[in-house]
Amino acid sequence: MKPTEQTKEHVIATYVQPARLKGESFVQVRVGTVQKELGWTNRAPSVFSTLSSREFQEEAGVELIDKKGGPPSGGPSTTVQFVYRLLNEESQPKQRQSVAKPIPNGAGLEKLFGILKGAFAELGGGEAYLKAERNWGPDAWQKYEQQQGTRKENRR
Numbered sequence: 001m002k003p004t005e006q007t008k009e010h011v012i013a014t015y016v017q018p019a020r021l022k023g024e025s026f027v028q029v030r031v032g033t034v035q036k037e038l039g040w041t042n043r044a045p046s047v048f049s050t051l052s053s054r055e056f057q058e059e060a061g062v063e064l065i066d067k068k069g070g071p072p073s074g075g076p077s078t079t080v081q082f083v084y085r086l087l088n089e090e091s092q093p094k095q096r097q098s099v100a101k102p103i104p105n106g107a108g109l110e111k112l113f114g115i116l117k118g119a120f121a122e123l124g125g126g127e128a129y130l131k132a133e134r135n136w137g138p139d140a141w142q143k144y145e146q147q148q149g150t151r152k153e154n155r156r
Contacts, residue, residue: 003043007050008059010038016060019086026085027062032078048076061087 011029014037019027031047040047050056057064062084070080116126123129 003040003046004050006038007034007047008056010034011051011056012060016062016084016086024086026065026083028081028083030079030081031076035078044078045076048080051082057084060084063087 011034015027015029029051031044031051034047034051035041035043038047052064052067064082065085066083067074068081068083070077120126120129123132
């Protein structure tokens with residue numbers, strides 16, 4: 001199991017769920033304490049980033065309110081303490097829908113075929129859109145023809 005997953009599971013089981021059962025509104029989690037409870041050393045950056053992440057907050061049903069302590073730079077440290085507000089069922093964001101895994105044979109790309117056809121048609125086609133967007137001048141052949149025409153006029 002990845003350290004991020006271990007950290008999430010531990011903090012939810014040790015801090016968030018007991019606080020919910022007690023009816024508390026807030027929970028405080030110190031990076032160094034979590035690291036020590038998991039038996040780790042030199043993992044403060046990993047614990048810090050996990051506790052800061054939106055993914056952890058959504059999974060745990062909490063909202064980060066404050067970070068206390070730590071270095072003035074605000075970077076990872078064992079002394080940083082995170083303060084979370086426990087969200088009730090109604091205010092929790094809906095769990096993300098499971099993301100479909102990519103199909104290895106590329107069949108998923110077929111669904112995208114022609115997806116912007118209507119949008120580009122309104123703009124005069126894909127090539128017209130790109131030329132207008134990039135504000136291109138004449139293409140290479142048009143430029144060549146213009147130069148040839150200028151040279152013929154100069155010879156006269």
